[in-house]
Amino acid sequence: MLFYGPPGTGKTTTALAIAYQLYGPELYKSRVLELNASDERGINVVRTKIKDFAAVAVGTARKGGYPCPPYKIIILDEADSMTEDAQNALRRTMETYSKVTRFFFICNYISRIIEPLASRCAKFRFKPLSEEVMSNRILHICNEEGVSLDAQALATLSSISNGDLRRAITYLQSAARLFGSSISSTDLISVSGAIPEDVVKSLLASCKSGEFDVANKEVNNIIADGYPVSQLISQFLDVIVHADDIPDEQKARICKKLGEADKCLVDGADEYLQLLDVASETIRALFDMPQTLVF
């Protein structure tokens, strides 16, 4: 089986739950091998550890009402961080021992799993959780822990966590720790590290002034305040897209730049320079200046 989807949607939880339901706590240790990125998983491990584990056959031993089917399970968590060689080495192993061993792959990006492996698995996509599911779960936790949450805070929580339940719970716990048992939406925003609206707005305003130096100063301030630029870029995008006073063509130009800057940031480029570049391009787009200088 292959589980894929964004972080915090319950992939690992599901896999572990299946394993527990099949074997129960007693046999779990001997029947399930769990490997994740914190374990060494080079080609050698695939060739030795996984193969050895996969090769051993087991019988059906019904114990304590668990089905205990006659095969074992290997869970490869975060499989997208395995090397391609290691994945290739798995192909034949999977087929040879398919009678006695089943594989669970768990990953965020299915594109990083090589096609031959993916085609050997039943795929399950884990969508980002819907607001409804999330709020139910959150309310359940609130009840258990004795935390009170009003409707507005609940809505904020599901919007800032973007369908990532783990993140929502982390925020909730941090907020509960910091602000006591009744939590408002502003508390949640302050623990989540989201950037306040007015910071983003003032950046846009400084771009609208058309003065490079004004924008530069604003960028400097943002960096000094330590706001994460990748977050800022995504919030800036929201503001740009929803702005009514900017023509579509300019919007497109700004968005293109935002996309490029985001890629650069992922590659590890410097935050200050990228943000400055974004700001300067925004100015140029807003005032319809050409992309490159023509003399």
Place this chain on the structure above:
Amino acid sequence: MLWVDKYRPKTLDKVTVHDQVAQNLKKLVAEQDCPHLLFYGPSGSGKKTLIMALIKQMFGAGAEKVKMENKTWKIDTGSRTIEIELAMLSSTHHVEMNPSDAGFQDRYVVQEVIKEMAKNRPIDAKGKRAFKVLVLNEVDKLSREAQHSLRRTMEKYSASCRLILCCNSSSKVTEAVRSRCLNVRVNAPSEDQIVQVLEFIGKKENLNLPFGFAARIAAQSNRNLRRAILFFETCKVQQYPFTSNQVAPPLDWEQYVAEIAADIMKEQSPKRLYAVRQKLYELLVNCIPPESILKKLLAELLKKLDSDLKHEICHWAAHYEHKMRLGSKAIFHIEAFVAKFMSIYKEFLVSTFG
């Protein structure tokens, strides 16, 4: 003792600049337990100070007795054994280290060393605070693989170990790690706050500050508190009593970059480019980080340009910095930036003045 260390707040109560954050942290550890933490903010904003104060708050004075050790770890990867030497600061309750020092082998550090430490459950007779704190610095410099390895470690050993991560830019930390931590933003202190701190130190040291002196240092320090205090002390050594127009000497590498910028502005030719290369090498062999050179160079150039050119230049600076990150030799990219600047500037001059 340097003033920077002498006047570092030791407890959360004494933290002046980030008192709000400090109060929150205090509430956080009041209940014997805390989540994993990720501190981020620009350098010189007080992340480390907050972390040390937090640890002290959690464990009391015992956490202050630290010893420095260089440990060599032998890691068996199956095909070969590698040795990693790491400097660690440790007390009975916490261990602090800098896993990115191991360079490209940082993955093994996270996988083996941290796991090893996380596994060892501290024994406490009273049964309280049965967890260790592991402080990891510069997590943003860790490779992707190492960060991936970190995720599961964090969950698996969360019963016995809390991680405190510290980094400059949280964009470089993967989403997966961030979502497992409580993120704490530590913003750089504003100039007013720096002035307050400087005046406080001045009072403690019995110094007589002329009006506007602290404000000038604060302005010069670029909202970096550590640098401001260092400047302050330099001024004190240089000349005391302070004169009203005294300024701290700028850092020598910054001055050097300013010279380079002036050189570039004066003449744009292959010959000059060659001369600039020598100077750039000079900076690089003195271990000035290449991105700082590029940023400073940009800042210097921006001071002297028309606004049209500014857009163009800052675009190219961002472009070459990105390329520098992808490549491995910094000098090419800085030089490419200088060459690009020369060509643009020359074209500009020719078109304006003929």
